[in-house]
Amino acid sequence: xxxxxxxxxxxxxxxxxxxxxxxxxxxxxxxxxxxxxxxxxxxxxxxxxxxxxxxxxxxxxxxxxxxxxxxxxxxxxxxxxxxxxxxxxxxxxxxxxxxxxxxxxxxxxxxxxxxxxxxxxxxxxxxxxxxxxxxxxxxxxxxxxxxxxxxxxxxxxxxxxxxxxxxxxxxxxxxxxxxxxxxxxxxxxxxxxxxxxxxxxxxxxxxxxxxxxxxxxxxxxxxxxxxxxxxxxxxxxxxxxxxxxxxxxxxxxxxxxxxxxxxxxxxxxxxxxxxxxxxxxxxxxxxxxxxxxxxxxxxxxxxxxxxxxxxxxxxxxxxxxxxxxxxxxxxxxxxxxxxxxxxxxxxxxxxxxxxxxxxxxxxxxxxxxxxxxxxxxxxxxxxxxxx
Amino acid sequence: xxxxxxxxxxxxxxxxxxxxxxxxxxxxxxxxxxxxxxxxxxxxxxxxxxxxxxxxxxxxxxxxxxxxxxxxxxxxxxxxxxxxxxxxxxxxxxxxxxxxxxxxxxxxxxxxxxxxxxxxxxxxxxxxxxxxxxxxxxxxxxxxxxxxxxxxxxxxxxxxxxxxxxxxxxxxxxxxxxxxxxxxxxxxxxxxxxxxxxxxxxxxxxxxxxxxxxxxxxxxxxxxxxxxxxxxxxxxxxxxxxxxxxxxxxxxxxxxxxxxxxxxxxxxxxxxxxxxxxxx
Numbered sequence: 001x002x003x004x005x006x007x008x009x010x011x012x013x014x015x016x017x018x019x020x021x022x023x024x025x026x027x028x029x030x031x032x033x034x035x036x037x038x039x040x041x042x043x044x045x046x047x048x049x050x051x052x053x054x055x056x057x058x059x060x061x062x063x064x065x066x067x068x069x070x071x072x073x074x075x076x077x078x079x080x081x082x083x084x085x086x087x088x089x090x091x092x093x094x095x096x097x098x099x100x101x102x103x104x105x106x107x108x109x110x111x112x113x114x115x116x117x118x119x120x121x122x123x124x125x126x127x128x129x130x131x132x133x134x135x136x137x138x139x140x141x142x143x144x145x146x147x148x149x150x151x152x153x154x155x156x157x158x159x160x161x162x163x164x165x166x167x168x169x170x171x172x173x174x175x176x177x178x179x180x181x182x183x184x185x186x187x188x189x190x191x192x193x194x195x196x197x198x199x200x201x202x203x204x205x206x207x208x209x210x211x212x213x214x215x216x217x218x219x220x221x222x223x224x225x226x227x228x229x230x231x232x233x234x235x236x237x238x239x240x241x242x243x244x245x246x247x248x249x250x251x252x253x254x255x256x257x258x259x260x261x262x263x264x265x266x267x268x269x270x271x272x273x274x275x276x277x278x279x280x281x282x283x284x285x286x287x288x289x290x291x292x293x294x295x296x297x298x299x300x301x302x303x304x305x306x307x308x309x310x311x312x313x314x315x316x317x318x319x320x321x322x323x324x325x326x327x328x329x330x331x332x333x334x335x336x337x338x339x340x341x342x343x344x345x346x347x348x349x350x351x352x353x354x355x356x357x358x359x360x361x362x363x364x365x366x367x368x369x370x371x372x373x374x375x376x377x378x379x380x381x382x383x384x385x386x387x
Numbered sequence: 388x389x390x391x392x393x394x395x396x397x398x399x400x401x402x403x404x405x406x407x408x409x410x411x412x413x414x415x416x417x418x419x420x421x422x423x424x425x426x427x428x429x430x431x432x433x434x435x436x437x438x439x440x441x442x443x444x445x446x447x448x449x450x451x452x453x454x455x456x457x458x459x460x461x462x463x464x465x466x467x468x469x470x471x472x473x474x475x476x477x478x479x480x481x482x483x484x485x486x487x488x489x490x491x492x493x494x495x496x497x498x499x500x501x502x503x504x505x506x507x508x509x510x511x512x513x514x515x516x517x518x519x520x521x522x523x524x525x526x527x528x529x530x531x532x533x534x535x536x537x538x539x540x541x542x543x544x545x546x547x548x549x550x551x552x553x554x555x556x557x558x559x560x561x562x563x564x565x566x567x568x569x570x571x572x573x574x575x576x577x578x579x580x581x582x583x584x585x586x587x588x589x590x591x592x593x594x595x596x597x598x599x600x601x602x603x604x605x606x607x608x609x610x611x612x613x614x615x616x617x618x619x620x621x622x623x624x625x626x627x628x629x630x631x632x633x634x635x636x637x638x639x640x641x642x643x644x645x646x647x648x649x650x651x652x653x654x655x656x657x658x659x660x661x662x663x664x665x666x667x
Contacts, residue, residue, distance in 0.1 A: 030471055032463075051659045056470045056651065061496040065463035068456065072436075072467025075454065076475065080467065098457050225452040225468055226475050228431040232398070232447055234455035243401060244447060244455075 005053040006191040015153040015179040016041035016083070018186050019109045020049065022157030023081050025194050028107070029055035030080035032069035034062055034088060037121040038177040039111035042083035063088035067095040070106045075233065077224030079161055079197055083109035085177075086119060089128055090135070096170050097136030098235045100258065103212070103220065105164035105199075107157065109173040111180040114364035124177035125364025126288055126339035132172050133317050139255050141262035143269060144172040144317040146288040150184045156314070158195065163269060165197040167261055168219050174316060176339070178289045178367060202229065211242040218261035262318055271314035272323060276302065280309030282380050283327050284360075285348055286337040287313040289367055294337045294360075297373035304374075306381045319347050328355040332384035337373050339364045356383055395430065396420040398450045405444055409595075409603020411562035411588025415509045416445050418565060418586070419480065422572035433476045436465040438490060440516045441590075442482035442509040449480075459490030462497045465504050473648055477503070478576065483510040483524040487543055491523065498552035498581045500647040505575045505582045510545065511590035512628075519593030526630040530597040544627040546639045549583040556582035557639040559626070562589065563610035564636060571638065580646045587634060598630065610634065 006025045013021070020042050023031070031050060033043035043059070050057040056073075060066040063084050070080035084092060089110045099106060114120030115127050128135075132144045143163050145156045153175060160171040202209045202221045211231040212220045223229040236244040237251045245251075262269070276298055277283065286294035291312040301308035311327060313320065324347075328334060334352055336345035337360040345359045360376040362368055393399070397420070406412050423433060430451055437446035439458035446453040456464045461479045469477045479486075486494055486508050497504065513531060514520040521531040521538050524545065528537040549557045556578040558571035568586055575582035589595055589606030600606045617626075617637040626635040645653075 030467065032467065051651075051655045054655075058466070058470060058647075060463060060466075061492050064460065065466075065493055065496070068460040068463035069467035069470070071456075072454075072464040072469075073471035074467070075452075076468045076471025078471035080471065094457055095460060098460075102454075224472070225434045225454075226432055226472055227452075230431070230451055230453075232453045232455070234447060235457055236455065243398075 006194060007188050008190045009188060011186045011188060012183055013150055013186050014041065014181050014183050015147065015150040015175055016111060016181070017045045018150040018153035019083065019157045019173060019175065020045035021188065022154040023107065023161065024049055024053060025188065026079070026158040026161050026196055028079045028081050028161065029053065030070065030073035030078040031055070031057050031082065032060050032066040032073070032080070033082050034060055034066050034084070036085045036088045038113055038180050039083045039085045039109065041180070042109055042111070063091040064095060067092040067108070071095065071099050071102070071104045074104045074106045075225050077199065081107040081109065083111065085111050085113050086115040086128060087117070089131065093131070093135040097138060097140070099170040100136065100140045100142065101235045102233050103168035103222070104170065105168050106170050107160045107164055107173065108170055109157065109175060112174065112176040120365055122177065123365045124289065124339060124367060126176055126290065127343070127364055129174065129316060129338070129340065129343040132174055139259060141259045142172060142317050143167065143169055143262065143315070144174050145314060146174045146316050147179055148288055148291045148312070149179060150182060150186045153179065154186050154188065161197040162195055165199055166219070167265065168200070168222060169262065174288065176289050210240050212238065213240045214257060214261070217265060218257050266318040269315055269318060270320045270323070272320055273312040273314060275310050277309035277311065279307050280330070281307045281332045281384060282335060282377055283309050283311055283331040284335045284337060284373070284377065285311045285313065285324070285344070287316050287344065290337045290339055293368050293370055294373055296370035297337070297377060300370055300374045301377045304378070306377060308377050316344065321351050324348055324351040325353070328352040331355065332387070333358060333380035335360055335373070335376050335380050337361070337368065339367065356380065356387070392424070393420070396423065396450055398448055401448055404448055406441060407592040409589055409591040409606070410441070411511065411586070411603070412442050412445065412509050414562040414565060415507065415568065415586040415588060416448065416480070418568040419478070419507060419572055421569045422576055425569070425573050426576050428476050428576070432474055433478065434468055436461045436468065436477065436479045438481040438485035440482040440485045440514065442480065443485055445480040459485055459488070460493065461485065462490060462493040462506065466497060466502055469502060469504055476576065477505070479504060479506045481508065483508055483512065484514045484522040487545065488523040495548070495552045498549055498554045498583070501553055501555060501580045501644050503580055503646045503648055505578070505584070507572065507584050507586065508545065509586050509588045511588045511594055513590050513594040515590050515593055519597065526628055528630050531594070542628065544624070545585045546626045547623045550623050550640055553581065553644065554583045554640070555580035555644055556641050558637065559585040559587065559639065560636050561587040561610035561614055561634060563607045564614065567636070574638070574641070578641070580644060
């Protein structure tokens with residue numbers, strides 16, 4: 001069975017299929033989904049592939065059900081995932097919150113399209129970045145990754161599973177229509193080279209186990225339903241036993257831990273890629289598909305004598321605050337390129353100090369021309385020269 | 388069951404519970420526990436999944452792996468549990484508002500799929516936790532805080548709905564009929580496939596008080612006097628509930644259909660391995 005789950009070799013595949021193959025390769029055996037453009041191919045691939053490897057694909061009645069089903073499957077001890085796009089992502093929000101509150105590992109792939117509402121089903125966008133961070137009600141921290149290519153769809157889906165088990169939180173793979181539908185070379189390594197997620201099972205006996213008592217890194221261990229621990233799991237604010245405790249003190253304790261388990265470990269979670277930053281006077285910050293445009297724009301800027309560098313966010317949430325703060329002191333201007341009306345740029349501005357920040361944006365529909373981003377880099381360089 | 392044995396099934400360290408005096412949820416929960424004690428199941432394999440509301444608190448008191456999910460979503464959560472580990476005995480225990488208003492879509496699809504689980508619905512005709520609002524099971528003319536002039540919407544007939552959607556076992560009793568309720572739950576839990584038990588329950592605090600059944604005792608008397616056991620050939624379409632009217636009780640169906648898991652395994656064996664052989 002296992003040989004079929006890792007399609008070792010070189011492939012020509014799109015990002016959606018690569019997300020599915022990434023999940024399968026690292027042991028995902030449960031997928032609950034609902035068709036939605038441009039994420040449908042993830043579900044279609046899973047419907048074909050999971051029965052081959054002894055897993056379960058179920059097409060649910062909606063995205064609310066899909067999200068709940070993967071939470072349930074996770075508590076049954078299975079590595080589980082779903083995929084969707086804007087409207088479905090909106091429907092999942094409440095139960096992504098349930099996953100956060102109950103510390104349930106799972107992976108959600110969001111192949112972003114233009115919004116709001118039905119928006120642009122077949123065209124790209126990066127308009128869900130703040131929804132990924134804040135879309136479910138209440139306070140929390142989340143982990144979100146942004147692939148720039150089909151290869152990264154494969155790699156980062158695996159990374160998402162590893163992180164979700166490590167920190168017991170739903171992890172979001174923030175792809176987009178362009179990356180999801182582009183066909184590129186994807187190299188799938190041999191099975192023994194693929195890192196596997198590890199469920200943090202209780203190491204103590206059933207009588208002394210306290211269901212939500214955290215380990216040193218603030219993450220509790222997780223038994224599966226049926227293991228005999230007889231745990232109670234609730235979306236209500238709860239104490240370390242998992243029992244409802246709807247008072248300010250218990251809430252403070254729980255929410256701080258849910259937030260801190262990500263914040264305190266953020267330095268271990270961040271993945272960034274930098275190029276041309278050694279001598280940069282203008283730093284471009286971009287993620288996902290837009291980073292590819294930004295890279296070309298950076299080269300064009302350098303050809304024109306502007307010392308531009310690129311910071312690509314692979315992990316978008318938690319946000320690499322310290323790196324951006326330091327970067328702002330190293331360069332004379334920052335340019336943020338993204339396919340929305342200015343979302344991650346606000347986060348950059350929080351940490352940019354007095355360094356001016358410029359936006360190269362579009363609300364989705366198509367990616368920027370490198371020349372558009374270049375024009376903003378030139379404007380930033382000119383302003384920096386004046387100051 | 389001896390009183391001491393209850394500790395096997397109930398998180399006694401969570402008592403007292405939150406339910407009002409005269410409420411029927413505790414009776415329904417106790418019936419489930421009795422049914423489990425008489426069934427051939429390992430308690431470690433039993434999972435209780437609830438949604439939100441008064442009945443949704445049952446998961447918190449059941450001393451088994453238990454999940455208190457979001458409003459209306461117990462059934463899809465339970466679906467994931469069952470498919471993630473088919474050995475689990477999955478029981479969804481929740482209220483009428485949770486299962487049939489906000490969660491109605493999940494109920495009809497789980498029944499259609501014949502997902503192997505038992506759904507126990509405490510039907511008290513009202514949203515109790517939020518203080519007595521009308522829902523999809525509130526009888527015509529009933530007074531609630533959101534139907535101050537009387538309910539003018541028609542309610543669901545739950546056994547009819549369950550049967551139409553494909554449930555393989557459907558029964559309804561009231562919390563007056565404890566013995567029958569235990570028996571029905573026992574049969575439902577033992578049944579392979581999607582089984583459904585409706586437990587009609589008093590809610591003196593926010594339903595009865597506004598509809599001339601002001602106490603739990605009055606409700607029990609009402610259930611005793613107005614319940615009618617169905618006979619062979621009964622048309623489930625006639626099982627709707629009117630305010631002050633007769634309540635049809637009994638076992639509406641016990642039939643067999645392949646479960647989701649049956650069909651999945653068959654597909655895997657027949658189709659997938661056949662394709663692989665052909666490709667090989």
